[in-house]
Amino acid sequence: MNRIFQDESAENSLDPNLRTSAGELLSRRKILAAAMLRMTAGVAIVGAGTTGCASRRYGHLLASDEKDMVGSHEAGAATWNPLVDEAVAKILGRCPPPNEAVVFPGQFAANGTPAQMASHSSGAMETMVDPATGETIIGSQVAVPNAGPLVQGPAKVCFIGIENKSAEELVDFKDQLYERIDSQINSGSSFRSISRRMVDAALVETRLRPDSLFLPQNRSAFAAALGRQGAPVDYLLYATITSGTTDRNKSTQRDYLLTLEMVNLQSGDYIKESSKIRKGYHNTRAGKWWNFGLFDQADG
Numbered sequence: 001m002n003r004i005f006q007d008e009s010a011e012n013s014l015d016p017n018l019r020t021s022a023g024e025l026l027s028r029r030k031i032l033a034a035a036m037l038r039m040t041a042g043v044a045i046v047g048a049g050t051t052g053c054a055s056r057r058y059g060h061l062l063a064s065d066e067k068d069m070v071g072s073h074e075a076g077a078a079t080w081n082p083l084v085d086e087a088v089a090k091i092l093g094r095c096p097p098p099n100e101a102v103v104f105p106g107q108f109a110a111n112g113t114p115a116q117m118a119s120h121s122s123g124a125m126e127t128m129v130d131p132a133t134g135e136t137i138i139g140s141q142v143a144v145p146n147a148g149p150l151v152q153g154p155a156k157v158c159f160i161g162i163e164n165k166s167a168e169e170l171v172d173f174k175d176q177l178y179e180r181i182d183s184q185i186n187s188g189s190s191f192r193s194i195s196r197r198m199v200d201a202a203l204v205e206t207r208l209r210p211d212s213l214f215l216p217q218n219r220s221a222f223a224a225a226l227g228r229q230g231a232p233v234d235y236l237l238y239a240t241i242t243s244g245t246t247d248r249n250k251s252t253q254r255d256y257l258l259t260l261e262m263v264n265l266q267s268g269d270y271i272k273e274s275s276k277i278r279k280g281y282h283n284t285r286a287g288k289w290w291n292f293g294l295f296d297q298a299d300g
Contacts, residue, residue, distance in 0.1 A: 074168045075256055075279065080177055083258040083275045087239075088184045090273035091260040092191060095155070095235065154192040155234040157185050157262075158199055158226065160210040166243035166256065181239060181260075194231045202226045210238070219265055236263040251291045252281040 068077035202225040259274040
């Protein structure tokens, strides 16, 4: 730089004042450039550190007795898991026991429940004539006295799937809810669920939608397809998720309802059970007290 400076100021070599002023100006520019470089490097380092802290996350394992996290924007484990547990327990508790004694068509057992289905029966059967109508009743509909129950062992439940009609997307919870319901059906001694892969294969083979199985002819075709796979069916199980939303200023109450519908494959009769959980969403922690406090503030 000194050589360049000397070349550029050769004509002013005789004037020491000019040479001194130019040298000071060049030095000031060097100092300013170095300061700007240091400031830029410092900002870049601070920005990189801030970005790294913002994207960093920490995880920890939860013990089995620890509470589930309550979601701040939508339902989560603390909502769905209790809904499934309650609804499945209710629906299986209402279904007739699989080894109940068999009665003749049109009659009911002592506790008022219809006779069991004969999708995989092993009792002795025969053909008889109905004295009231004179019609011949085919053997699969008639139980010989002392022949035992029609269903031997656990009743077979075909879980069709979950229909989401709520205001929220289930995302990855949909498959988890299916597996949770399916596992709880198999956990008892009275019921066994059919493999989901077999159910999907039967729907593809018959080209039927889940909601079309309410028609008798479609149920028969679907049951026949599963029977060819070695999976006889007694019940069809449907699950539906709905929600109801109530808004009050900046707070929201959402009621989540899980409904299970068990359909008798042979007769089409069904029973329903449901479970409900209410959940509040607020912009601040005080919103819970303000809307659901001791003085009925939620009245409007």
